[in-house]
Amino acid sequence: MTVRPAHPMGAERPQAGVQKARSTAAKGRNARAFSVDSAGDEGYGAASSPSASRPDEELTMTNKERANRETRNFYARVASDASIVCPVGDEALIAQAMALGYAEEEIRRLPKGALVGLGCGNPLGFAELKKGETVIDLGCGGGRDALLASQRVGGKGRVIGLDMTPEMIEKAKANAREGNYRSIEFKLAEIEDLPVEDGAVDCIISNCVINHSPDPAAVFREAYRLLKPGGRMAISDLVIEGELSQEVRRSLAGSSACLAASLEKHAYLNAIERAGFQDIAVLAEHPFSWGGIDPRLVGKVTSVQVKAFRKMRS
Numbered sequence: 001m002t003v004r005p006a007h008p009m010g011a012e013r014p015q016a017g018v019q020k021a022r023s024t025a026a027k028g029r030n031a032r033a034f035s036v037d038s039a040g041d042e043g044y045g046a047a048s049s050p051s052a053s054r055p056d057e058e059l060t061m062t063n064k065e066r067a068n069r070e071t072r073n074f075y076a077r078v079a080s081d082a083s084i085v086c087p088v089g090d091e092a093l094i095a096q097a098m099a100l101g102y103a104e105e106e107i108r109r110l111p112k113g114a115l116v117g118l119g120c121g122n123p124l125g126f127a128e129l130k131k132g133e134t135v136i137d138l139g140c141g142g143g144r145d146a147l148l149a150s151q152r153v154g155g156k157g158r159v160i161g162l163d164m165t166p167e168m169i170e171k172a173k174a175n176a177r178e179g180n181y182r183s184i185e186f187k188l189a190e191i192e193d194l195p196v197e198d199g200a201v202d203c204i205i206s207n208c209v210i211n212h213s214p215d216p217a218a219v220f221r222e223a224y225r226l227l228k229p230g231g232r233m234a235i236s237d238l239v240i241e242g243e244l245s246q247e248v249r250r251s252l253a254g255s256s257a258c259l260a261a262s263l264e265k266h267a268y269l270n271a272i273e274r275a276g277f278q279d280i281a282v283l284a285e286h287p288f289s290w291g292g293i294d295p296r297l298v299g300k301v302t303s304v305q306v307k308a309f310r311k312m313r314s
């Protein structure tokens, strides 16, 4: 099956340095850790809204920080104008979500703002969430998957959506308010350095996010760290199929630029394994494309649905 929803990064990629935002990555984990038992907005999110960086900050930024800044700037725009990346109109958005594997009834029950046309699969389709579980959504965007997870874990469960783009977090919070969702919170965070205590989470979900990360190995290490023994990770993501030369990667632009650093499928799965996960299974995979894809990527982008577990004892 070839699914053709909007591209995860949309039709345009911002130029480096167009808008400067202070990176949150330099902050120590302990300084911004929050407990999954503590609700409220005053934690990490409140302390880390981006602000314009100074020229000296620009000089000291690492490549990772620059990459995340570009991605953040792009998704800030998507949050206020989803037509950059997705079809216009409620019915088109519903059809797109259904093409990714969501059931029509569950999608129609969501607040309208939760559908922003992003994602490359449906991790909830295989996360097997249960009442009372604690779930984290890495790169929650407008909150669609976190809201759906919250319905599944119920009032005794807990869902935390994390995203590094303040505008997305605001959107997700507004959607949760509109739908009167409880047991859910949204916080600003970079997924390479998660503000969550060790061993606190039953299930991690993520949808088309880790492919954006300049350091996916760090993301998988963090995911492993915060899962309870026996906990699971259920992710949909994009990987590169086969070889893609450095030259091609460097020259990717426009709607294809976000895949410039994406891992080849085997490297992606190896990174999960190296983080410590076991019973890693690719439950489904299919070619993925979008309007305006760079011709050199045609047939080389795959959406994978991956499930993996933290060992019972490590």
Ligand SMILES: C[S@@+](CC[C@H](N)C(=O)[O-])C[C@H]1O[C@@H](n2cnc3c(N)ncnc32)[C@H](O)[C@@H]1O
Pocket (backbone or CB within 6 Å): 008, 009, 068, 071, 072, 075, 116, 117, 118, 119, 120, 138, 139, 140, 141, 142, 143, 144, 145, 162, 163, 164, 165, 168, 189, 190, 191, 192, 206, 207, 208, 209, 212, 213, 214
């Ligand atoms: C393609 S969208 C997917 C959003 C959501 N998962 C969905 O399916 O609708 C990617 C999201 O990941 C977030 N993101 C990308 N890289 C990130 C990172 N390193 N740390 C935290 N969030 C990140 C972006 O801000 C954006 O909201």
